[in-house]
Amino acid sequence: MAKHKTPLLDQLESGPWPSFVSDIKQEAEARAKNEKGLDYQIPVDCPDDLLGVLEMSYTDGETHWKHGGIVGVFGYGGGVIGRYCDQPEMFPGVAHFHTVRVAQPNGKWYSTKLLRDLMDIWDLRGSGLTNMHGATGDIVFLGTTTPQLEEIFFELTHNLDIDLGGSGSNLRTPASCMGMSRCEYACYDSQELCYNLTMEFQDELHRPAFPYKFKFKFDACPNGCVAAIARSDLSFIGTWKDGIRINQEAVAAYVGGEIAPNAGAHAGRDWGAFDIQKEVVDLCPSGCISYDGKLTIDNKECVRCMHCINTMPRALKIGEETGCSILCGAKAPILDGPQMGSLLIPFIEVNKDDDFQDIKDVVENVWDWWMEEGKNRERIGETMKRLGLAALINAVGVDVDARHVQEPRHNPYIFWKAEDVDGGWERDINDFRKRHQR
Amino acid sequence: MAFISSGYNPDKPMEGRISDIGPRHFGEYLPPVIKDNFGKWDYHEIIEPGVLLHVGLSGDKTYTVRAATARLMTVTMIREICDIADKFCGGFVRFTTRNNLEFQVETEEAAKELKAFLNEQKFAAGSMKFPVGGTGAGVTNIVHTQGWVHCHTPATDASGTVKATMDVVFDDFTDMKLPAPVRISMACCLNMCGAVHCSDIAILGIHRKPPIIDHEYLDNLCEIPLAVAACPTGAVRPSKVEIDGKTYKTVALKEERCMFCGNCYTMCPSLPLSDGEGDGIAIMVGGKISNRITKPAFSKVVVPFVPNEPPRWPTMTKVIKKILDTYAAEANKYERLGDWANRIGWERFFEKCDLPFSEHLIDDFRDPAYYTWRQTTQFKW
Numbered sequence: 001m002a003k004h005k006t007p008l009l010d011q012l013e014s015g016p017w018p019s020f021v022s023d024i025k026q027e028a029e030a031r032a033k034n035e036k037g038l039d040y041q042i043p044v045d046c047p048d049d050l051l052g053v054l055e056m057s058y059t060d061g062e063t064h065w066k067h068g069g070i071v072g073v074f075g076y077g078g079g080v081i082g083r084y085c086d087q088p089e090m091f092p093g094v095a096h097f098h099t100v101r102v103a104q105p106n107g108k109w110y111s112t113k114l115l116r117d118l119m120d121i122w123d124l125r126g127s128g129l130t131n132m133h134g135a136t137g138d139i140v141f142l143g144t145t146t147p148q149l150e151e152i153f154f155e156l157t158h159n160l161d162i163d164l165g166g167s168g169s170n171l172r173t174p175a176s177c178m179g180m181s182r183c184e185y186a187c188y189d190s191q192e193l194c195y196n197l198t199m200e201f202q203d204e205l206h207r208p209a210f211p212y213k214f215k216f217k218f219d220a221c222p223n224g225c226v227a228a229i230a231r232s233d234l235s236f237i238g239t240w241k242d243g244i245r246i247n248q249e250a251v252a253a254y255v256g257g258e259i260a261p262n263a264g265a266h267a268g269r270d271w272g273a274f275d276i277q278k279e280v281v282d283l284c285p286s287g288c289i290s291y292d293g294k295l296t297i298d299n300k301e302c303v304r305c306m307h308c309i310n311t312m313p314r315a316l317k318i319g320e321e322t323g324c325s326i327l328c329g330a331k332a333p334i335l336d337g338p339q340m341g342s343l344l345i346p347f348i349e350v351n352k353d354d355d356f357q358d359i360k361d362v363v364e365n366v367w368d369w370w371m372e373e374g375k376n377r378e379r380i381g382e383t384m385k386r387l388g389l390a391a392l393i394n395a396v397g398v399d400v401d402a403r404h405v406q407e408p409r410h411n412p413y414i415f416w417k418a419e420d421v422d423g424g425w426e427r428d429i430n431d432f433r434k435r436h437q438r
Numbered sequence: 439m440a441f442i443s444s445g446y447n448p449d450k451p452m453e454g455r456i457s458d459i460g461p462r463h464f465g466e467y468l469p470p471v472i473k474d475n476f477g478k479w480d481y482h483e484i485i486e487p488g489v490l491l492h493v494g495l496s497g498d499k500t501y502t503v504r505a506a507t508a509r510l511m512t513v514t515m516i517r518e519i520c521d522i523a524d525k526f527c528g529g530f531v532r533f534t535t536r537n538n539l540e541f542q543v544e545t546e547e548a549a550k551e552l553k554a555f556l557n558e559q560k561f562a563a564g565s566m567k568f569p570v571g572g573t574g575a576g577v578t579n580i581v582h583t584q585g586w587v588h589c590h591t592p593a594t595d596a597s598g599t600v601k602a603t604m605d606v607v608f609d610d611f612t613d614m615k616l617p618a619p620v621r622i623s624m625a626c627c628l629n630m631c632g633a634v635h636c637s638d639i640a641i642l643g644i645h646r647k648p649p650i651i652d653h654e655y656l657d658n659l660c661e662i663p664l665a666v667a668a669c670p671t672g673a674v675r676p677s678k679v680e681i682d683g684k685t686y687k688t689v690a691l692k693e694e695r696c697m698f699c700g701n702c703y704t705m706c707p708s709l710p711l712s713d714g715e716g717d718g719i720a721i722m723v724g725g726k727i728s729n730r731i732t733k734p735a736f737s738k739v740v741v742p743f744v745p746n747e748p749p750r751w752p753t754m755t756k757v758i759k760k761i762l763d764t765y766a767a768e769a770n771k772y773e774r775l776g777d778w779a780n781r782i783g784w785e786r787f788f789e790k791c792d793l794p795f796s797e798h799l800i801d802d803f804r805d806p807a808y809y810t811w812r813q814t815t816q817f818k819w
Binding site: 267 | 439441443444445451456460462464466467468469472476477479481482484486487492508509510511512514515517524530535537564566567569573574575576584586587589591597601605611613619625630632633636664670699707712715725727728729730731732748749750772
């Protein structure tokens, strides 16, 4: 028997898509039954009360969660987000209902043992509700009380060898695509780079010292499955320098209709026979492909958009001289409008042999500049807009390159420096007056 | 309830403390075929909706069955996922960035068997637990935020709007009949914890009433300079008010400058702006993240406001369905929603999707606004 009547939420139990309401209800029932005989460490009926408070929001159209308080674990400035209900008398089970962010394995592969171990902790010490996963990539434990925070952290670190994720003005939990683990397009090992940088910058992740949040995301190719170019302050996007490798036999098989284009992605509709001219050659953004019974790519003109490779994955392969491009400053609209990442480093090798030191140097230089120049709660993309891309390029110490811009500036308001100008800026007015009367 | 200690001693917090250990290394959780072929994959095929085949240079094959989740999942549900992964996949399972599950199996027969099994699993009230799909030129799962379930600034619910939307576009999750992939995202306020600013279709919670000022408490709860500095448009300024003969330090608002971003409320809980009448949803379209063919692009607002209509948001889902169906009927193969709109012209997009155009859709926020106005005599009647 449900604790609260939820006539509005009940309407979300029908229809084919998985119903979060049904799931929360089954959890509420499981906790009420308590077949394992657990001594639940937070109120048993918190899933019931969550449905209750949510039904209230569905009725009045307003949230009933207050700002987070300052809660966390000793020595960390992030990883826990305090959350309190504004109707604690009505819904005591969720009066204190904090989020714990837990560091996920990169690429989000799991063994069932790890998942069960995580669930055992959360069953006993939390609400039994999770997000798999949060928007930044963490495992999200949704709802527990303050006294349980240290206990959860102790069990995670001592028993499972897992840490908390990031929150606040720190390095947020880095996230990567699954890259080389199951994708032929991966230009570098996004999971390994993500893991390595996460371990390198643990202090920055757990002890907020930045002007604002800072996100790393790692996409192993320009298709961008974790949205690095749109969602991370530093985006590491796989690319290559040499040519696309072509298997002409496989090209012929696509042309002959033996292999479905785009790996069969359009199978649900009859689009007619594959037309390589229309579907590949004419859609190439730099017009560098031609076909006359044989496919030719003018690789010097290729911009590596991935379209031809996506369309004919068995015929075309990424190049062999691989690495990544680094873009900087992507963010959602708050506060200064949305920003895409801007190209900072066109190409850098991703070299595990030197522990990715070149990339770490870039990261350190970017942070040094931002921590010096950034204002409170200013994302690095906003600092870049305020001070200019060239300021960051110079701070990082990379060579300025035409690849840094889509097009050159529209105005001649160039901030020349004295050292740029012959003779410098020191001039004598008397000398000037010898040539020009007052 | 008796308190159960983990072993942590609050009197000696540093005793035996382990910190800064990061995540577990992903290599521990790769199924054998994945580990064996790591970085050595040759190609992939989508066998049928929700089923992928990956072939290694070694000739090894692995089949992936992709199924949806609601993102908000319980311990009970995750244990059920573990049972399935133990039974079919040797104890391994993967989650995708867009909240899907992926199960690896060895043969096509096993993949089809698992797909059938997953599609049979239902909650008592009837919805599917693990519908299989989300591949190729279709709609995959929605990346979303917390909404009324657990957030302090939302203008709408996330889980409910997602459930309502995916029920309406479900056929496009289980099939691959669209011109290109369509990524739908949902964020419950302008903070956009999801990738709403770069999605084919985006659902965004928005506020439309300025904050209410809790004068008698504000100075105790907030740092006034931070609240003032938080406003991107300079609408908040320090002020004083007199209530019942007592003077309070507080802030004042230039309401005409407020764009309802909620940033002041993030910094100062005495400036709430949630409102049952004022809050609702904006719909944005035409964003993308991929570099394929065209550059990554921002989503554009095409419906400035639809009211919150819980539990099913019928106005919102009707608009989304209309946009999706129009795009599906009109766009070229491989053409993303925004590329189609750019090709036909946005004036034509509004006409074809039966959407009214209002002044709310003309950007007026800072410099980038100018670049969205039309600076040519090329347009369509």
